[in-house]
Amino acid sequence: MSGKNKNNFSLLVKNGTIIDPEKKFSNKADLYIYEGKIHGYDKPGSFNQKAKNDKAEILDAEGSFVSAGFVDLHCTIHEPGAEHVESILTASHAAAAGGFTTVVMSPDTNPIIDNAFMVDFVQRKVKESALVNVLVMGALSSGCKGEKLAEIGSMLEAGAVAIGDSKNIADSYLMRKALEYSNSLGATVFSFPEDETLAGKGVMNEGLNSNRLGLRGIPSAAEEIQVSRDLILAKHTKSKIHIQSISTSGSLEIIERAKESGVLASCETNPQYFHLTSDSISTYDSNYKVYPPLRSDKDVEAIIQALSSGVIDLVSSAHYPVSKSNKELTFEFAQAGMINLQTTFSLMIDLVNKKKLNPIRMIELLTKSPAKLIGKSEEVGSLKKGARGDLVIFQPKKKWQFSEKNLFGSSKNSPFLGRTMNGVVEYTIANGKIVYSEKVGIQ
Amino acid sequence: MGRIIEPLKHLITIEDLTKDQILEFLKLGKFFKDKIQSGTKRFPILNGKTVVALFYEASTRTRGSFEIAAKQLGADFVFMSADASTSVSKGESLLDTAKNLEAMNPDFLVLRHSCSGAPQQLVNRVKIPLINAGDGFHEHPTQALLDALTIQEQFGTIKGLNITIIGDIAHSRVARSNIHLLKKMGAKVTVSGPATLLPPEVESMGVASTTNIEKAVSGADVVMMLRIQFERQNAKQIPSTSEYFRFYGLHEKNASHLNQNSIIMHPGPLNRGVEISPEVADGEHSVILNQVTNGVAIRMAVLTILSGYNWEKNFS
Numbered sequence: 125m126s127g128k129n130k131n132n133f134s135l136l137v138k139n140g141t142i143i144d145p146e147k148k149f150s151n152k153a154d155l156y157i158y159e160g161k162i163h164g165y166d167k168p169g170s171f172n173q174k175a176k177n178d179k180a181e182i183l184d185a186e187g188s189f190v191s192a193g194f195v196d197l198h199c200t201i202h203e204p205g206a207e208h209v210e211s212i213l214t215a216s217h218a219a220a221a222g223g224f225t226t227v228v229m230s231p232d233t234n235p236i237i238d239n240a241f242m243v244d245f246v247q248r249k250v251k252e253s254a255l256v257n258v259l260v261m262g263a264l265s266s267g268c269k270g271e272k273l274a275e276i277g278s279m280l281e282a283g284a285v286a287i288g289d290s291k292n293i294a295d296s297y298l299m300r301k302a303l304e305y306s307n308s309l310g311a312t313v314f315s316f317p318e319d320e321t322l323a324g325k326g327v328m329n330e331g332l333n334s335n336r337l338g339l340r341g342i343p344s345a346a347e348e349i350q351v352s353r354d355l356i357l358a359k360h361t362k363s364k365i366h367i368q369s370i371s372t373s374g375s376l377e378i379i380e381r382a383k384e385s386g387v388l389a390s391c392e393t394n395p396q397y398f399h400l401t402s403d404s405i406s407t408y409d410s411n412y413k414v415y416p417p418l419r420s421d422k423d424v425e426a427i428i429q430a431l432s433s434g435v436i437d438l439v440s441s442a443h444y445p446v447s448k449s450n451k452e453l454t455f456e457f458a459q460a461g462m463i464n465l466q467t468t469f470s471l472m473i474d475l476v477n478k479k480k481l482n483p484i485r486m487i488e489l490l491t492k493s494p495a496k497l498i499g500k501s502e503e504v505g506s507l508k509k510g511a512r513g514d515l516v517i518f519q520p521k522k523k524w525q526f527s528e529k530n531l532f533g534s535s536k537n538s539p540f541l542g543r544t545m546n547g548v549v550e551y552t553i554a555n556g557k558i559v560y561s562e563k564v565g566i567q
Numbered sequence: 568m569g570r571i572i573e574p575l576k577h578l579i580t581i582e583d584l585t586k587d588q589i590l591e592f593l594k595l596g597k598f599f600k601d602k603i604q605s606g607t608k609r610f611p612i613l614n615g616k617t618v619v620a621l622f623y624e625a626s627t628r629t630r631g632s633f634e635i636a637a638k639q640l641g642a643d644f645v646f647m648s649a650d651a652s653t654s655v656s657k658g659e660s661l662l663d664t665a666k667n668l669e670a671m672n673p674d675f676l677v678l679r680h681s682c683s684g685a686p687q688q689l690v691n692r693v694k695i696p697l698i699n700a701g702d703g704f705h706e707h708p709t710q711a712l713l714d715a716l717t718i719q720e721q722f723g724t725i726k727g728l729n730i731t732i733i734g735d736i737a738h739s740r741v742a743r744s745n746i747h748l749l750k751k752m753g754a755k756v757t758v759s760g761p762a763t764l765l766p767p768e769v770e771s772m773g774v775a776s777t778t779n780i781e782k783a784v785s786g787a788d789v790v791m792m793l794r795i796q797f798e799r800q801n802a803k804q805i806p807s808t809s810e811y812f813r814f815y816g817l818h819e820k821n822a823s824h825l826n827q828n829s830i831i832m833h834p835g836p837l838n839r840g841v842e843i844s845p846e847v848a849d850g851e852h853s854v855i856l857n858q859v860t861n862g863v864a865i866r867m868a869v870l871t872i873l874s875g876y877n878w879e880k881n882f883s
Contacts (some may be wrong), residue, residue, distance in 0.1 A: 260684070335766040336582075338683035338705030338743060343767075408684030451664055454682035 132159035133556030136175035139168055140185030140517060144192075144507045145488035150364045152248050152372040155190055156180070156558040157513035164509050170285070172185070183558070185517050188550055191487045193225025193256070193514030195494040196394065197314075198440035198463065201227075201258075203249060205234025210445035210534050212246075212462075213253040215326055218465040218533035220560040223549045224441070225256045226495070226504040227465075228291040231263035238263035240278035255559050255566065256514065256552075257504060264313060271295070273302060285498040286534055288314025288368070291431055295440060300357050307363035312390075312497060315376075316368045317350030318342075318416060327352035327456055329402040329417040336403045337405065338456060342370040342417050351375045354381040355389055366497060367391040369442055371416040373426030380435045391435070394442035395464050395471040398427045404539065410451055410458030411539040414444075428480050431489060438493040441468045445535035463538045466526065473520045473547030483520070511557035522548040525564075534567060577697040578869055579686045579708045581747040586827035589715065589748060594661055595868035595878055596716045600861060603639075610867070613642035619673040620700070621664070622648045624681045628859060629709070633677050637864035645673070665692040675870060678702075680763050683740075685792050696873040697760045704738045709743035710834055713865040715752065717858050721830050731783045732816065733759045734793030734842055737766040741834045742793060745773050757784035760793075763804040763816055780815055785824040788851075792817050792843050808841045815876050818844040822852065830854045 135157045142153045142165050157163035163171070165391050175182060192499060201215040212229075219227050229246070231237035234275040243260050245486060250258040262279030268289040276287055287306045293299045293315070306313045311358065323346040329335050330341025351367055355378065360363035370393045382389050396414055401421055404412045412418060430436040446459030451458050472490065475481035495505030502513055526545050528536065558567055573747030575588060618637040624628060630646065637644040668676055675848040676697050678686050690697050718725055730749055736742045736758045743770070749756050756774040758765065759782075769776050777783050784790055797812060805811050812818070817831065825831075831843075831852040839845045848855065871878055 330767050332768040332771050335768060335772070336743075338703050338740060340704075341767060408687050453689065454680070454685050456682045456684075490579075 125174055132470070134158050134175070134180035135513065135556045136171050136182045136555065137185050137190055137515065137517065138182060139392045140188050140190035142190050142507070143484055145484050145485045145492045145505060146508065148484060150484055154369045155507070155515070156552070157515070160513045160555040162507055162509055162511045162513055165507060182283060183551065188519055189483075190517050192491045192505050192507050192511070192517060193516050193554065194223045194469065194490040194550065195226040196224045196441045196443070197228045197286070197438065197470075197494045197497065198394065199227045199229050200232055200445065200461070201229045202235050202445060203233060204245070206447070207339065208534060209447045211253070211429045212249050212258060213255070213533065213566050214534045215443070215465065216254040216256045216258060216465070217566050218250050218285070218443070219256050219533045220552045220566060221530070221549065222441075222466040223469045223510070223516035223518065223552055224306045225501075225516070225552060225554050226259065227256060227257045228261050228285055228498065231288070232268060232290045236263050236268050237261070237279070237284075238266050238268065238274035239283040240275060243279050243282040243284050256512070256554050257284075259285045261286045261288055261314065263287075264293060265298060270298060271307060273298070276302070276306055276311070277309055278307055284311075285306055285500070286314050286366070286538045287311050288316065290314075290368075291316050292318040292320055294320060295342070295351060296357065299354065300361060300563070303357055303361045303363035303365065307361065310499070312364045312366050314366045314368055315350075315353060315354045315505050317347050319346045322346040324351065326418070327413060329401065329419045333402040333405060337408070340407075344419065344423075347372050347416055348374040348378060349485060351378050355379065355387050359385070359387045362388070364388040365390075368440075369394055369397070369416055369425070370436065371397045371419050371423060376426055376430045376435050377508060383435070389409040390437040392438045393427050393431070393436050394440060395468045396442075396462055396476065396489050398424055398431065399471045402564045405455070408455045409539065410453065411453050411462065411537055413455060413458050414462050415460045428475060431475070431481055436489070439468065439472060439496065440494065445533055446537040447535060451537045461537060463533050463535055466531070467540050467545060469537060469549060470524075470545035470547045471520070472520070477546055495520060513553065515551070515553040516549060517551040517553070519548045519550055520546070524545070524548050530565070574875065575873060576707050577690055579690055579697065579699045579709045581711050581744045581751075582706070583609045583778040584708075584751070586751050589712070589751060591872060592712050592865065592868050593716050593719060595871060596712065596861065596865040597719075598882060600716070600864035603661070603864065608639055609641065610639060610702070611641045612871055613637070613674070614873060616642040616674040616874070617672075618642050618675040618677060618870065619668060619671065620645050620646045620677040621668065622646070622679040622700070624679050624701070626679055626700070628862065629679065632859070632862040633700065633712065633866050635863050636870060639863070640867055640870055642870070649654040662692060665689050667798040669693060675873065695883075698869060698873065701740050703740065705740050706744045707740040708744050709747040709862070709866055709869055710741050712869070713858055714791065714832060714834070715744055715748055716865055717832060717854055717860045718830070720857070720861075721828070722788065722852065725749060727786040728754045729757070729786055729813070730754045730789040730791065731757045731759060731787040731789045733780060733783060733794065733815065735795055736760055736793070737768065737792050739762050745791065746774055750774070756795060757783050757787070761805060761811070780817075780821055781824060784817070784821050786826070787829060788826065789830050789832060790817065790825065794834065794836065795838055795842050812841055816842050816844065817847050819846055822847045825852055832858055833861070
């Protein structure tokens with residue numbers, strides 16, 4: 125397995141409120157990690173003797189919440205290719221600061237991760253420098269060009285945990301074949317739906333705001349048409365499909381119907397789509413430029429509802445670092461993308477604090493669901509015995525200021541930079557070792 | 568009369584102006600026009616000042632008009648262009664642009680940019696008055712002001728007039744600025760053109776819309792024709808220029824629905840035989856050349872007001 129920690133740490137986390145979506149548990153308990161793996165949790169005091177015998181470290185979590193470390197299935201890291209924009213090291217620091225202990229990196233590096241050699245190479249880099257567990261997604265098409273299948277089998281054999289290009293596959297035949305091929309090998313295809321011909325040169329959501337600002341719009345239909353196509357192909361091929369970055373209420377209606385009819389579909393959204401609307405773009409601040417674009421109030425409300433109802437299966441960060449020189453351009457030419465590893469937790473806890481999301485469901489969206497989707501539910505995102513000793517300890521009501529001082533990634537493209545955020549990650553623990561704490565930072 | 572209008576530092580959008588601010592531009596514009604027509608051509612208001620015009624997009628009228636306006640006010644005028652096809656217009660960071668310009672120490676900056684929002688992104692980074700001479704599809708405030716002056720000259724007021732704008736509304740900064748201005752001044756605005764060139768949710772800007780040109784022209788006091796901008800046009804939006812002219816152009820058949828004293832306007836440059844027939848463009852309703860004349864007067868008014876010059880006192 126990847127991960128930096130070769131030493132096996134034992135750690136007793138005392139008096140915290142454990143949230144475990146697996147058992148729908150939310151109560152005060154002690155949790156014990158033995159030699160880097162979860163041993164279990166039980167009523168306070170249960171592991172005192174064992175911890176003493178093992179000479180385990182003890183962490184008092186009185187008044188705080190404890191969950192399995194978060195699992196992110198959608199994250200761009202520019203290593204290899206543009207390490208100055210974000211390296212595996214800096215991304216893993218940002219992940220740790222945001223409570224993520226497992227991150228699946230997208231294949232959109234330079235060169236693209238589209239063969240077993242690249243999977244090996246990245247995994248070696250991960251071993252050398254990552255503070256948390258970084259896994260690899262293999263490209264669906266060679267060079268992410270959408271023309272021919274990448275060596276999916278070899279990449280899976282080398283350790284890739286899912287298949288997808290992180291961008292739209294325009295060719296329906298290629299998508300069909302990718303679904304058939306990946307599914308036969310037990311891997312889920314990740315689809316990023318956007319009809320590029322309909323999106324055209326659009327840079328923001330089509331509607332009143334795009335009209336007012338004189339910016340070209342991307343209609344919701346550009347996403348929904350491709351969501352429909354991919355679900356129809358998944359149905360036709362009886363394959364599993366995961367749809368990334370859902371941003372419109374229409375997509376949710378289509379996905380809900382498909383799930384009801386038995387299509388093996390799952391989907392995710394990203395924090396900007398339940399927190400921001402196209403209204404934010406009024407000053408042409410390119411930090412609000414993302415793909416898919418920020419939509420309307422109606423879409424945001426539908427997405428928040430779908431987080432609870434289960435139409436949305438999981439939340440991932442869609443972390444996308446962009447250099448200053450590519451971001452500080454006119455809105456039209458600025459590169460799209462937002463860094464989200466450090467803010468995803470806060471934007472979700474915000475929903476919990478506003479009573480729009482149940483806390484156990486929130487943790488499920490960030491741990492159990494994503495882990496299950498990549499077939500790792502025994503290893504990560506879980507408090508089951510034997511799972512990696514990865515935890516996050518947090519305070520939902522406490523506030524923090526997101527600033528350049530506590531920014532751990534290499535890029536600054538977040539509209540939340542400078543803002544006060546809800547919910548503090550106090551400790552992030554990987555393999556039983558504290559890798560981040562609010563007071564000290566990265567450890 | 569004391570100055571009750573909030574002093575303007577920049578002119579970026581019509582959307583952000585109040586009705587009183589618009590009226591001040593029109594009043595001073597009218598003053599300059601009358602003076603020029605009675606033979607005065609020099610107003611030493613900006614002696615020793617420099618106006619830098621930075622154009623990231625081609626322009627004939629707007630550029631020339633700003634140059635004459637600046638010179639008639641006694642200022643030096645420096646024109647700098649960046650070819651729209653170079654990476655500079657797309658890629659140079661606005662911060663770099665701002666720093667470079669400030670280093671030259673001008674007193675005014677006139678900016679035309681092919682990207683919507685460029686002046687908004689720049690405005691907090693420059694200390695000198697910034698004038699938007701057109702940004703992408705967004706706004707062209709001095710054009711709307713000169714159009715308003717032209718309408719006011721014909722009708723005495725803008726309030727209550729029926730004004731129709733015809734053409735590529737979706738990709739027109741002239742349309743956007745005019746819609747904001749005319750609504751603020753109390754006109755009834757209708758936009759018209761092929762459905763493919765009307766923007767989404769255009770009615771929420773407070774205008775009526777129709778794809779029927781005859782209907783749009785009938786009863787209109789003012790018809791503003793927009794240039795069909797092929798350089799920005801997606802070829803998939805109109806089948807051909809000849810079909811466009813037949814269905815959406817202003818030709819004599821459509822123009823026959825106009826009232827006796829209706830006027831026809833066009834921001835230029837004209838595509839004769841595409842959006843307007845030569846006969847109509849040069850006909851009795853046309854005020855297209857008045858617009859050009861008023862362009863100089865309005866830009867003089869804009870430079871004067873942004874300089875902070877107390878014209879009400881000095882010109883009384």
